[in-house]
Amino acid sequence: MAELSGTAAPAAGPRRRRQWPAEINVLIGLVVIALIFEVLGWLQPMWRSDIAAQSFLWNSQRLSIIIGQVAITGIIAVGVTQVIITGGIDLSSGSVVGATAMIAMSFAQVAMVNGNPNPKAIFGPELMDLPAIVPALVAVACGAIAGMINGALIAYTQIPPFIATLGMMVTARGVANWYSHGNPISFPTQAYTVFGSGLHPVLIFVALAVLFHLALRFTLYGTRTYAIGSNPEAARISGIKVERHLMLVYSIAGALAGVAALVLTSKNLTAQAGMGVMYELDAIAMAVIGGVSLSGGRGSIVGTVLGALIFGVITSGFTFLGIDAYYQQIIKGAIIVVAVIADVARQKRRARQA
């Protein structure tokens, strides 16, 4: 019997070697893009007389700016990555950031500003000067509720995730505008500003990325998330409660959007109804550039973090070269499309192999 099964093995010969993790390609992309900017940095004086030759990478200030810039959208991307792995999408994160920012900030206000009552006050004095943990929990809870509504709609009404979260995108933005009739909410307590100060956004981003990387890699949660994304029917037949799990994943994505709102308002010292516009697309782009497949089942937080860094390097690199912000958007859009084309090509190649 052993001999016979042995005869089937040669057919598998070419696929015998260990798989090449997709993250390696993303890492190579990151390094290549960074090196291009490095070279251009040294060549710059050839076409710009006002600037001396300088290194792009050998500059700790620039590196910390790169990471700082992507930290907030990166937090969202950690959640969006998990949603995309289930085969879904979340278009609502930017709007959820807006709504959550307003609601959380309203619980973070000080009663007195320079001896006068807070001119932007939302609540009476009894809900002011609260410990920072209160608005923090409010932010996470608001985000999680929005996400849970997304998840419930998708799991139990079977409408496509695209539509469910598009609805939430519009609704949550409406909530953000309605909450204070379009007025900004400002003057947070000193304690509240801690979440967004200095390197804290980066630390929060990294901590959450590590946490959910571990969850996806080593827990039941991860297996179920990947299983649902690669074959929902198989997951169901195997006894996975698909509906409940989808609600959990979307709730987590919402909660992470809430954390992003917390960090953003804490950093900016104000909340505005327009906050977070287009963040969902940046977050999705980070995931897609990081090799997370839009058809579900494939991708990782590591990839998304690398994708976020590519995003940051490009933004920073363009500024470094003095290229206009308009071109940045055009190029970013092109990079997203190229990343998806690469993913589709990769799948076709695999389909041919199988």
Added chain:
Amino acid sequence: MSDIILETRGLTKRYGGVHALEDANFTLQAGEHIAVVGDNGAGKSTFVRQITGVEQRTAGKVWFDGNEVDFAGPIEAREHGIETVFQNLALADDLDVPSNLFLGRELIRFNLGPFSILDRKAMRERTQDALTRTAVKIPNLSNTIRHMSGGQRQCVAIARAASFASKLIIMDEPTAALGVQETAQVENIIRGLKDRGIPLILISHNLRQVFDLVDRIVVFRRGRIVASLRRDETDGNDVVAYITGVKGAEAGAYA
């Protein structure tokens, strides 16, 4: 050898006015391998779907392992020891072999609800054992299913069924999409199940395979069981005659 593992009496399924399955009386003895054959639409898959609880029967009774059962779904059937290898395999392409083998019944190191820590090492070892036992050779267990050939995938699906099924395995055309070598490998696995005394219901269109592997052949035609033939008392022509309705038009109930 006379313990009855599975018995159905008067099993009937109608979809609206369509009589997909009529009054099926069927028994399966301990350790017995039975083939279910018949034309497309003869009721083979319908029969299996009623037993495994994928669909709810219109009428009739099912006994499994000595008890009358009424499975609400395939998961309940599985909990009772019936494993099904589905035609579409029901594997998660992006997971590796151990994760697929243990999908839905993962081994846990620390229980933290949905965030319970997986015991990957134990799952890997038990997967290795299960594959060795079923004589399945997979070059690298940590590769995802997506990277495997059709035969390897089928082997993983069968190994999964074989390693958990304590009492009965049902296979719905396990070799339909496979090449010659891969079919041989799957058939070998089935012989291994026979040696281990695990009962099997095999749905197949391949009469050569059926005569090679099973003890008894049950023929379905137009929703009814028209024959139950011992392999050594029949031949291909006989079976085909029943499948096409040349014989057995007066079909009654078979025990």
